Amino acid sequence: MQFRTATPDDEASLADLWHTAFGAAPVLALWRCDPGRHDRTFVAAEDGRVLSAVHWLPRPVRSAAGTVERVGCAGSVATLPRARGRGLVRRLMTEAAEAMTAEGCAWSLLFTGTPEVYRSAGWETFPSPTWHGVLPAAVAAPGHPGVRAAAPDDLPRLMALRERFDRERPLTTVRTEEDWRCRIPHWYDDSCLTLVTEPAGGGDASEPGGFVVARLPAERAEVVEIALAGPAPATTAHALLAAVAARAQAAGRTEVVVRLPDIPAVRDAVHRLLPAAEAIAEYTGMARPLLAPRTAVRATVTAPGAVHWFGDSF
Known part of the structure; x- marks a missing residue:
């Protein structure tokens, strides 16, 4: 040997x-x-x-x-x-x-x-x-200007949101542009959904907001990444998670696992969307x-x- x-x-x-x-x-x-x-x-x-x-x-x-x-x-x-x-x-x-x-x-x-x-x-x-829950029969529309699927030209905004959200967050990797272009596409492939908030009032692409990444495997949806910036992170988080839930339901999923940091904005959004969600370490x-x-x-x-x-x- x-x-x-x-x-x-x-x-x-x-x-x-x-x-x-x-x-x-x-x-x-x-x-x-x-x-x-x-x-x-x-x-x-x-x-x-x-x-x-x-x-x-x-x-x-x-x-x-x-x-x-x-x-x-x-x-x-x-x-x-x-x-x-x-x-x-x-x-x-x-x-x-x-x-x-x-x-x-x-x-x-x-x-x-x-x-x-x-x-x-x-x-x-x-x-x-993590939080494990069953999706509600109907997902209430959040009070947010809009959430849409991310496009290739959103990359600079996603990078800025990720850097801003992670700036002082322990255990996060300092991503480079090469990471975004080489490593991220391998993990976030066609089975993943990346959603981003529309800038309010037609603002430019640098305006704070948020994005979320979810995986939609056969058995259940998994929320695996989020970035939040601006004065109302809980509202943004709820809008993003609600959009994931709606798309998961459309794809026939009934359960969701949320793998996000245990911070007030995320916790509030999870409890609003999934009142009976179980917190599991x-x-x-x-x-x-x-x-x-x-x-x-x-x-x-x-x-x-x-x-x-x-x-x-x-």
């Missing part, structure tokens, strides 16, 4: 591994967005075949202290079924953490549905707020201190209003 970083010769084997593990998820496409992907991909290989892999990516993430930290984000973790149970992921995660530390990462972040795999390697879970996010103190990392991932947007997944 070889434990090493990936080479260009491994790309076909990695593609097969990730397709086996993740199906149609855009893992390979996102991996190719990273110019340093080979040196940041750790593999366990045997007879020229990659059996297990971990890729990590340095990302600028806002902290609870108001600074931007270099964070090692681990993803694309996969092992072929026949090689599971041999401790390969733990070995690769340990090597990845050593590389993150050597490259100046304050801490490491990952998201998973199987947290027990990573606890023994030093990662700890943290809660993410999910524990899919995990963090491991590297150069930063454990208390500082914990403060960031559990800060009020902290959120890591789905579009910034890795």
Whole structure:
């Protein structure tokens, strides 16, 4: 068994591994967005075949202290079924953490549905707020000038809204224009709906307002991102969520999961739209201190209003 970083010769084997593990998820496409992907991909290989892999990516993430930290984000973790149970992921995660530390990462972040795999390697879970509810029979029209589907030329406004809303919000990634053009389209594909408020009174595109992103998979709608700016964020949030609910109903969905920060504007909008919604903390996010103190990392991932947007997944 070889434990090493990936080479260009491994790309076909990695593609097969990730397709086996993740199906149609855009893992390979996102991996190719990273110019340093080979040196940041750790593999366990045997007879020229990659059996297990971990890729990590340095990302600028806002902290609870108001600074931007270099964070090692681990993803694309996969092992072929026949090689599971041999401790390969733990070995690769340990090597990845050593590389993150050597490259100046304050801490490491990952998201998973199987947290027990990573606890023994030093990662700890943290809660993410969600609301689960059943859509009402009829969605009341909010008192807002209008919400419409975002168009390609809305990108500068979406970028400005995202930056303004996240400016002091812990756990958010500082997005670049390259992120918007390369990474975001892979996560927000044709199964996603991006809605934006119309500027009031025919104002220009820089006027504050908001946007929301929802995924409409077969079983239920999921609200995965929002940005709010201006004097009435709760009104804007309600208008955006109501528009999502109306479109979800038209698509035959009856349930919705809201994965947004637990802040007053969002909480008010959720309760107005879904009075019986159940607040549930999910524990899919995990963090491991590297150069930063454990208390500082914990403060960031559990800060009020902290959120890591789905579009910034890795």
